Amino acid sequence: MLGFLLAFMTAISEALKDIASKYNLHHIDEYTAAFSLHLIQSILLVPIVLYLGIEVMSSKFLLALLASSILQLIVILLYFKAIKRSELSVTVPLITLTPLFMLITSPIMIGEFPNALGILGIVLIVTGTYISNLDSNQKNIFAPFVSVVKNQGSRYMLIVAFLWSITANIDKIGVEETSPVFWAFSKDFLILFYLIPILAIKSKRPLKQIKNRKVGLLLVGMFKSTSVLTQMYAIQFILVAYVISIKRASALFIILFAFFFLNEKHNFRNRMIGIITILLGLFVIAIS
Template identity: 30%
Template sequence: MLGETPSILGVIGVILVASGAYVLKSGAEGDMLEPLRRLWEERGVQIILVVILIYSVTANLDKIGVNMSSPILWPLTVYTLSSLFMLPIMAMNSGDWRNKIMADWKPLVFLGASGGAAVILQMTAIKLTLVSYVVSIKRLSIPLTVLLSYLYLGETDEFWYRIAGSVLMAAGALLIYL
């Protein structure tokens, strides 16, 4: 779509990141085909595949939008229009939404500010490098979540499979960096 071609190390890195995510999902049973079976059996997995397909297009559109404007103006425009579109839907389906927002405004402001900063940083990265690299590096939030869940929440279920998948993802990110 954009004519961007990753290096050989970049391609291997993207494959390692995807493989790490696959290992994370395979679980302690060691059944490496389980994630593939879930594609046919679980509605949620099928929906996320549609999301992945949509994101594969919108990530490229983000690059086009950022190149035509800026890493700040593009997400500001997209998220403002998305919010305006979603406002009537939220108002119809959320009952007493005004009071809910007013009651929880502090965490909502924090979430909005941190989410906005993350999007601006992502758009800056998209402007500076290949879209496929940015999308893969963004997936490093998964191993970070695994580590923080272990350290702060005491989550130990399937920890070593999660660490193995995380190491693959980190190795892939390193190859993308090189």
């Protein structure tokens, strides 16, 4: 039950991070946002790491760290390319395929495989998130998936979903080799350095952008730090595929926020069906 609660906190933190990021991206570019996110998260985790102590870094840990950080960097770049080149309503639902990919990657990488109820819960969450993102005006309900063949942005997002199914399993390895806090800090601190040359090339006056949005960026960093820590602790108690499935249910909270506070009441029927399906999936995983 503790693992489920931690995963649920991860979903809430992810939703808050995404909502805060949405406001920030009206004023700054995505490269500055990505750099700031990792910078603030690293700064927030430093005192915790120092208090708990520096972990012994085995060769297995270093290999996992290198693999995870490189893959996460690729994910960031592909994600930005996808949302720039294609409509969000077409590309974003593809991210919900990550838990399904994990039904393949988790058994191979870390020997974890959900039971029958767990698989049902994962499928329900993926289905519910997809339905809630499906536009009622689309003639083809499989449009986001059909677009993979025709749309470059959708192909990028499909790769993102698959890579996340790998990095989530590497997180399990990193946590087992050290600790949730040290792994989270090490990975994001390394990615921060990868982003420095990208920021210098792609962003215009990033320091001024950060200064103008320092409060908003701090909130994003705090929410992301909470999300990362709760996720890393959650995977110590329940299967990684379950944690990521519940994490992807952050869409539920975003949908509710948009409905009540942003007056986004279009596509209400599909979104309510999606929410009910997601809740059912969460319940099934909880009792599995």
